[in-house]
Amino acid sequence: MRWYEDLYVGYNLLDKKRQVIRKIKNGKPQLNKYVITLPQNDYDTLEIYPSNILNQKWYRDSDMVVVGITEGMEEAMDMIQLIIMDCLNDTGEVKVKKYIMSKMEAGEA
Secondary structure, three states, rough: OEEEEEEEEEOHHHHHHHHHHHHHHHHOOOOOOOEEOOOOOOOOOOOOEEEHHOOOHHHOOOOEEEEEEEEEEHEEEEEEHHHHHHHHHHHHOOOOOHHHHHHOOOOOO
16 A cells, blocks of 8 residues: 555544554554545546555555545545546546556656
8 A cells, every 4th residue: 555645634634644644554443534545447536445444454455545534424525526626627637546646656746
């Protein structure tokens, strides 16, 4: 699992960002925390997972890229909208995976 350097953080987690990330990485259970990731396929835009699912070995060992963390599903949906709008404004397209990966490769994030 990789973390996007310019991580999107929900407004309810701004003060707890480091603590939440540390707990997720260490497999500590957290209620109502969600991660937004790039899709594992090439046709979806983004995926939302409860943070607790990342404790499973498959997710820990996967090459998934976490691009955002939120508190609550509603905030996760708002965050997805923000990410898509950022991509659209910067590129004129809604190819979020390509957009994020190019920023990671360029060292921008």
